[in-house]
Amino acid sequence: MKEYFIILVVCLTPLFIGCSNKAQYSGQTLRYEDLPADVRLKFKQVYNYCPAPTFKGCDTIEYMPPFIEGHNMNxxxxxxxxSDMIFSNSFTICSNGKRMKFDLSILERVFIIKDDSIYYPISGNGITTSGEPRSSNVKVDTLLFQVSIMK
Structure with a gap:
């Protein structure tokens, strides 16, 4: 009986560790209009970016927005x-010696860093379309944003 208990504990430990791997963000919620002007402009550029398709032989290669995208204004x-943990759904953004951990519950994964602050959308659907800019699915000026201090 004792062996079964030890095996159960050993098997469940990685699961509990992965579930307790919480992201560390908290901060202030802002509307698009409340963002600093240069950050607002950068979000607008990212959401409207879509290069023309390229041709490689008989294949057409269309732009697909990145799964997670980060830009530093500096x-x-x-x-x-x-994350390297097997049951973790988190990722870390690092820039200029500072870092911040997030989980994949954030659907619009576009991050803009300015000085020590990181700005990112906390509303939206996260849908992207091949060959189209993000703005074809999401209007950036309707999103809510979170601003947090990177450590």
Missing amino acids: GDTVIIKK
């Missing part, structure tokens, strides 16, 4: 790392 590189 020009620094943004690195997006998926």
